Amino acid sequence: MGKSTLLNALVGEKIAATTRKPQTTRHRILGIVTRGADQLILVDTPGIDTRSEKLLGRVLNQAAQAVFADTDAVLFVVEADRWESGDAQILEMLKQAGVKKLVLAINKVDRLERKEALLPFIERLQGLHAFSDIVPISGLRGVNLEPLVDVLQGFLPEGVHLFPEDELTDRSQRFRVTEVIREELLERLGQEVPYATAVEVESWKDTPTVTHIDAVIWVERDSQKAIVVGKGGRMIKSVGTAARHTLEQMLERKVMLRLWVKVREGWQADVDSIRRMGIDT
Known part of the structure; x- marks a missing residue:
């Protein structure tokens, strides 16, 4: 929609x-x-x-x-x-x-x-x-x-601003990074596999010239991991390249993005795993 x-x-x-x-x-x-x-x-x-x-x-x-x-x-x-x-x-x-x-x-x-x-x-x-x-x-x-x-x-009640005028969202840059990576996964993968994925930023380091970001793509099964990685690593490379270009525009600086794919069986059926992915329960 x-x-x-x-x-x-x-x-x-x-x-x-x-x-x-x-x-x-x-x-x-x-x-x-x-x-x-x-x-x-x-x-x-x-x-x-x-x-x-x-x-x-x-x-x-x-x-x-x-x-x-x-x-x-x-x-x-x-x-x-x-x-x-x-x-x-x-x-x-x-x-x-x-x-x-x-x-x-x-x-x-x-x-x-x-x-x-x-x-x-x-x-x-x-x-x-x-x-x-x-x-x-x-x-x-x-x-x-x-x-x-x-x-x-026309529906706004009277009151003071809740956020500074230049603030656009309550979400952190780390969260926005996971959204960019997940978006690329959804666009490139088939119907079922992308919904079994979740993204977690493991480390973030800013240097004077480059931002280094390490992120994990979680899946539920080894077969899904193979699809996300792709033959010869082509799929994960294409996801990483596209995400990096978007992040460099968003952060307005050079980005070094490294992605790993790991398996956490049944994470969509486990409350603790869902919470770890930053999803409200």
């Missing part, structure tokens, strides 16, 4: 992993948008997977739902001209949670083959729920983002 792409676009910097695969987000990530006297605290939740039977999936679903009660408004992002059973289930979940201020963002309007299909789609969704507002957007192309921010600002 592109909610992490939207978060990055609103903040103006890459702070969350974005891929073409669903359920990319695993962490609750704050994005901070300061516009004069107003400060929006945007919470990117893990994608809700209504089909997941694994402990990790249930943990991520709970983390997403826990946010509902602590927000002034909920932004529900769906894809233009595409309403699926999962979207209907999430809408029902939001209703049951008692969410009163629910804004619908219809994303990827730039990809509509027939622009005239947008209005009937909006009318269809208006019949499903009395949304506080509906805003067609494109997070990737930056279409209609200012009107969306204007709508969200």
